[in-house]
Amino acid sequence: MTTPAPAPTGRRERKKAATRQALADAALNLFLARGYDQVTLHEIAEAADVSTTTLLKHFPSKEALVFDEDADQEAALVAAVHDRSPGTTIPQALCAHVKHVRLRAADSDPRYTDFFNLVTATPALSDYAHRMWMRHQAALAHAITHDAGLPPGDPRSAALARFALETSALAHRSENPELAVDAAFELLEHGWNATAALRPGTGHSSPAGLDPL
Numbered sequence: 001m002t003t004p005a006p007a008p009t010g011r012r013e014r015k016k017a018a019t020r021q022a023l024a025d026a027a028l029n030l031f032l033a034r035g036y037d038q039v040t041l042h043e044i045a046e047a048a049d050v051s052t053t054t055l056l057k058h059f060p061s062k063e064a065l066v067f068d069e070d071a072d073q074e075a076a077l078v079a080a081v082h083d084r085s086p087g088t089t090i091p092q093a094l095c096a097h098v099k100h101v102r103l104r105a106a107d108s109d110p111r112y113t114d115f116f117n118l119v120t121a122t123p124a125l126s127d128y129a130h131r132m133w134m135r136h137q138a139a140l141a142h143a144i145t146h147d148a149g150l151p152p153g154d155p156r157s158a159a160l161a162r163f164a165l166e167t168s169a170l171a172h173r174s175e176n177p178e179l180a181v182d183a184a185f186e187l188l189e190h191g192w193n194a195t196a197a198l199r200p201g202t203g204h205s206s207p208a209g210l211d212p213l
Contacts, residue, residue, distance in 0.1 A: 020058045022048040027065035032114050036062075036122045063128035066119070074136045076101065081143040090144055094164045095185035098171070099178060120172065130169055137161045163188055 026047035030039040041062060045055040059065045077097065084093035119125045141161035145154055167184040174180035 016058075019048070019050060019054065023050065023055055023058055024065055027062075028111070028115065031066070031118055032111070036066075036118060036125060061128075063125060066115075066125055067129060067132055073101070073133070074139050077136050077140050078143040081140070081147050089189065090147065090160070091164070091185050091189040095167075095181060098164065098167055098185075099181050133168060134162075134165055137165055140165065160188060 023044060027039070027044045030044060030047060041055055042052050044065065045052045048055070077094075080093045080097035081090055084090070119129055137158070138161075141157045144150075144160055145152060145157040148157065150157055163184070167181050170184055171177035171180045
């Protein structure tokens with residue numbers, strides 16, 4: 001979901017930022033009112049009182065009008081690893097971050113529930129959002145490698161980054177998204193052998209809310 005950027009200082013930068021925000025707001029309003037596939041770029045440009053050419057200078061595609069948080073998302077993922085509290089493992093930090101960002105409460109923005117439903121019901125937007133999110137894999141893997149003191153290119157960092165990011169899609173396909181994220185990171189934290197040990201008769205209990213496997 002496109003969010004207002006910090007106010008730029010120069011007049012030219014302020015004008016560009018205002019035009020960009022007006023386009024994003026117009027697009028979201030039209031998409032929510034009529035559906036993504038029923039709205040054209042020309043209609044969005046007209047609603048924001050600019051030309052289609054101007055729109056395309058700010059947003060390279062129709063999908064991009066809906067999502068404008070790419071750089072912020074990557075920085076936040078890296079910070080979740082580097083700035084985590086003492087005693088918090090990397091999987092624990094990423095689990096909390098995924099739940100906070102990807103499963104954030106609807107009251108963070110009055111329109112968020114409608115926005116989420118729009119994305120979920122529109123394959124073009126769902127696919128675009130997932131591709132954007134997964135583009136952060138390399139940066140996240142680098143952060144994990146650096147923080148854990150592993151050699152450059154260590155495949156374990158790449159695997160953890162990949163699977164941590166994929167938990168978002170898993171959650172959105174689940175009837176209980178938060179439980180799905182917890183279960184996925186429980187597996188990433190402890191591995192399959194530890195998970196298998198939770199079966200009945202082993203003397204161990206299941207994680208809260210999870211049925212034994």
